Amino acid sequence: MYAYDELDRTLINERVSEFRDQVKRRLSGELTEDEFKMLRLQNGVYLQLHAYMFRVAIPYGTLSSKQLRTLAHVARRYDRGYGHFTTRQNIQYNWIKLSELPDALADLAEVGIHAMQTSGNNMRNVTSDQWAGVAPGEIEDPRIWSEILRQHTTLHPEFSFLPRKFKIAITASDHDRAAIKIHDIGLRLYRNAEGETGFEVLVGGGLGRTPFIAKTIKPFVSRRDILSYVEAILRVYNQYGRRDNIYKARIKILVHELGIEKFAAEVEEEWEHIRDSALTLEDSVIEEIRSRFSYPAYDKLPHMPEELKKTAHDPHFEAWRRNSVFTHKVQGYSIVTLSLKPVGGPPGDATADQMDAVADLADKYSFGEIRVGHEQNLVLPHVAKRDLPALWKALDKIGLATPNINLVSDIIACPGLDYCSLANARSIPIAQELTRRFANHETANMIGRLHINISGCINACGHHHVGHIGILGVEKNGEEFYQITIGGRADENAQMGTLIGPAVPYGDVADVIEDIVEAYLALRARPDELFVDTVKRLGVEPFRERVYATR
Amino acid sequence: MTSPLQQKIKITGPSMVTANRTSDGIVIYRTAQQGWSASLSDAAVVRTSDEARALLAEANADDVGAVGAYIAPVELKDSGEIKPGNLRERIRSKGLTIDLLPA
Ligand code: HEM
Ligand code: SF4
Numbered sequence: 325m326y327a328y329d330e331l332d333r334t335l336i337n338e339r340v341s342e343f344r345d346q347v348k349r350r351l352s353g354e355l356t357e358d359e360f361k362m363l364r365l366q367n368g369v370y371l372q373l374h375a376y377m378f379r380v381a382i383p384y385g386t387l388s389s390k391q392l393r394t395l396a397h398v399a400r401r402y403d404r405g406y407g408h409f410t411t412r413q414n415i416q417y418n419w420i421k422l423s424e425l426p427d428a429l430a431d432l433a434e435v436g437i438h439a440m441q442t443s444g445n446n447m448r449n450v451t452s453d454q455w456a457g458v459a460p461g462e463i464e465d466p467r468i469w470s471e472i473l474r475q476h477t478t479l480h481p482e483f484s485f486l487p488r489k490f491k492i493a494i495t496a497s498d499h500d501r502a503a504i505k506i507h508d509i510g511l512r513l514y515r516n517a518e519g520e521t522g523f524e525v526l527v528g529g530g531l532g533r534t535p536f537i538a539k540t541i542k543p544f545v546s547r548r549d550i551l552s553y554v555e556a557i558l559r560v561y562n563q564y565g566r567r568d569n570i571y572k573a574r575i576k577i578l579v580h581e582l583g584i585e586k587f588a589a590e591v592e593e594e595w596e597h598i599r600d601s602a603l604t605l606e607d608s609v610i611e612e613i614r615s616r617f618s619y620p621a622y623d624k625l626p627h628m629p630e631e632l633k634k635t636a637h638d639p640h641f642e643a644w645r646r647n648s649v650f651t652h653k654v655q656g657y658s659i660v661t662l663s664l665k666p667v668g669g670p671p672g673d674a675t676a677d678q679m680d681a682v683a684d685l686a687d688k689y690s691f692g693e694i695r696v697g698h699e700q701n702l703v704l705p706h707v708a709k710r711d712l713p714a715l716w717k718a719l720d721k722i723g724l725a726t727p728n729i730n731l732v733s734d735i736i737a738c739p740g741l742d743y744c745s746l747a748n749a750r751s752i753p754i755a756q757e758l759t760r761r762f763a764n765h766e767t768a769n770m771i772g773r774l775h776i777n778i779s780g781c782i783n784a785c786g787h788h789h790v791g792h793i794g795i796l797g798v799e800k801n802g803e804e805f806y807q808i809t810i811g812g813r814a815d816e817n818a819q820m821g822t823l824i825g826p827a828v829p830y831g832d833v834a835d836v837i838e839d840i841v842e843a844y845l846a847l848r849a850r851p852d853e854l855f856v857d858t859v860k861r862l863g864v865e866p867f868r869e870r871v872y873a874t875r
Numbered sequence: 876m877t878s879p880l881q882q883k884i885k886i887t888g889p890s891m892v893t894a895n896r897t898s899d900g901i902v903i904y905r906t907a908q909q910g911w912s913a914s915l916s917d918a919a920v921v922r923t924s925d926e927a928r929a930l931l932a933e934a935n936a937d938d939v940g941a942v943g944a945y946i947a948p949v950e951l952k953d954s955g956e957i958k959p960g961n962l963r964e965r966i967r968s969k970g971l972t973i974d975l976l977p978a
Contacts, residue, residue: 353939375900421899
């Protein structure tokens with residue numbers, strides 16, 4: 325957990341009263357929509373198809389049980405009793421009234437939650453690994469660095485009017501759970517050959533209309549220099565970024581147009597001016613931030629407690645344990661992922677009742693802490709193994725024990741045309757149909773790890789480019805069609821998927837995906853050859869043939 | 876569907892003007908009585924681009940009451956009933972097409 329200081333609390337509260345005044349002036353007509361739009365966007369308020377949408381930040385995906393209860397309260401009191409967890413460690417409410425938004429913000433502020441920089445052309449929520457601080461083999465907790473960057477860039481005048489939005493993600497593990505290669509800046513914390521910890525810095529990743537995998541701009545930047553180095557990148561971007569054309573304004577386009585070497589040289593030159601400035605991070609500053617993160621007082625517990633042995637004969641429990649329970653860095657504890665992908669449900673949605681129940685379970689079994697991951701699932705990061713059977717029973721009761729983590733029905737999907745004013749086509753009903761087709765756990769398990777990502781338009785909020793199977797909604801003569809790509813991935817080996825052929829109509833999508841999966845099962849070299857690896861080995865051709873032979 | 880917020884004003888069939896209500900964001904339709912209604916059946920239907928332009932201008936003039944007004948197609952039934960002219964408007968007028976709870 326992270327304890328905010330007085331400065332943060334004052335800032336958040338001031339922001340709420342400022343926005344209350346702005347809303348009042350908007351409703352009385354003193355402010356026009358043109359004048360108000362930027363102000364509401366600075367507070368996470370979009371206008372969608374049916375209503376205002378309100379996006380709230382969950383910095384580096386860490387929540388206390390008290391904060392989660394407040395998120396539940398906002399869903400219940402000001403919305404329709406549910407919220408949507410997004411791919412960037414935010415939560416979105418879909419039905420908020422403008423007139424009630426200041427009250428919702430004030431309630432959130434009481435627990436240190438806000439919506440600053442969840443939209444607009446500024447530094448967005450600095451995301452991180454949802455297993456930060458508990459993953460075995462991690463170099464150190466990457467959230468310390470998310471927090472340092474968050475503090476430095478929040479409401480920083482120089483970074484409040486960037487050419488376009490700017491997203492940073494940080495990981496400190498070999499396996500990248502934060503999708504750093506599709507961010508404007510990706511930071512990988514590691515220890516170099518000399519034993520010093522620092523960052524590999526990647527730049528220019530992003531999806532949307534013009535997708536790019538981030539490139540390494542500097543293989544090693546020491547910890548003390550990371551702030552000045554990131555600032556140097558932002559300055560070069562601020563100076564050269566294309567403000568004239570919204571489609572070319574992201575840093576990925578600048579990096580692509582200049583080439584990574586030239587861009588790196590510009591950054592290097594800028595960095596020379598500022599690297600030995602106040603931006604240098606002395607150890608004391610890092611320690612100060614580190615000390616604000618608190619970790620549970622873990623007990624010394626056995627690796628294999630009696631409670632676990634006793635329940636091992638229950639096949640339902642075992643299926644869940646094998647799928648959703650992961651190794652913790654401390655013996656006797658586990659990391660537990662809570663699937664927000666029930667069969668037939670909208671991916672990433674949780675009801676207020678579920679949020680309250682998870683908060684209670686976190687208090688009982690996870691030292692009051694909850695995490696949110698970019699895969700749109702929740703995590704209880706510190707569960708004693710002896711508590712797993714009891715936790716499982718409780719989760720099952722509230723519909724959060726679907727054993728499908730990383731399987732074909734653990735689908736990442738954006739809101740699509742059911743909510744989003746930019747959409748071409750619906751995403752959620754496609755996801756729901758697919759979860760029904762692959763509802764059988766044995767089948768899904770036999771298929772193995774397979775990530776399906778769905779976006780309702782080219783903005784790629786559902787990360788379709790990097791789905792093992794990506795589904796993109798397009799429009800043809802007023803009808804919903806979907807382009808299908810295969811072979812993408814979002815992890816440390818990130819790459820874009822390849823289009824398999826012409827777009828297919830709404831009603832065919834689930835059949836096409838079933839065909840692709842059947843083709844994979846017939847083609848894979850061994851049962852443990854993953855879908856993406858089969859695609860890598862054989863290319864898209866055999867899949868294309870299978871899908872289009874009869875269409 | 877191209878975002879209607881960017882459209883040029885040229886209609887090819889019966890159309891209406893729709894927006895979201897400023898205070899709570901709900902979907903509203905411009906009526907022939909120079910007001911707004913939450914019901915599509917109350918919408919003023921226009922048939923020419925000039926009429927559409929005029930209705931939109933009138934709607935935009937009410938900056939306090941409504942946000943993001945734009946022109947959208949409707950389908951007119953023989954009975955006189957007004958139906959949404961595309962999927963986007965169907966979803967806006969009838970609500971989500973999905974089950975919110977797992978089923
Ligand atoms: C419903 C309201 C939403 C709107 C209006 C919206 C709008 C956009 C736009 C315009 C972009 C492209 C930006 C660019 O390339 O410069 C984008 C990208 C993105 N959005 Fe959304 N989005 C919405 C909801 C969501 C949701 C629900 C999620 C998570 C599930 C999400 C996550 C993302 C991510 C991860 C990207 C990144 C792609 C990139 O960095 O290039 N957004 N969004
Ligand atoms: S991908 Fe498109 S349809 Fe989906 S949420 Fe983003 S902007 Fe909306």
